[in-house]
Amino acid sequence: MPYRWSETPLESTLTLWPHQSMTPRGFSWFIGSTAAMLTFPLFAVLGSTVAWVLMVFFVAVVAGIWRAIAANQKARSTREELRLTESRVDLSHQPPEGPALFWQANPHWVTVNLRNDGPVENYLTLRGGGREVELGRFLTPEERQGLYDELQARIRRA
Secondary structure (H helix, E strand, C coil), rough: EEEEEEEEECCEEEEECCCCCCCHHHHHHHHHHHHHHHHHHHHCCCHHHHHHHHHHHHHHHHHHHHHHHHHHHCCCCCCEEECCCCCCEEEEEEECCCCEEEEECCCCCEEEEEEECCCCEEEEEEECCEEEEEEHHHHHHHHHHHHHHHHHHHHHHC
């Protein structure tokens, strides 16, 4: 699960993050092997001007793949942290760019909702303090369902 609960006597903290499928070492291997495979067709035209023309396209392809993976890695830097105490629920959402977003409410008035009419399947939201905020948009529907059950139990205990 791409989330973790940590407990202290006074509070529970839930930290959520998107799936991290590619390590920096995996990125290096992928870019290197892609570049190597793209050079194989150049051997057939080595020594001609066609090789230089093709090389421009191969460099553009590797650069495009590099940028796409780098943008994906930046998007995966999103973090959410939910702190649950007897008197307060605090949620902070740190997007890849821009300032962090904060929400807080009294846990006795917070409701956990799992809806199917949202932008994603099993849309998980917290309602309280006059607002409704989403939680874990980057999780799979099954993970949001499991987190919903855990949150229901923990908020009832608070």
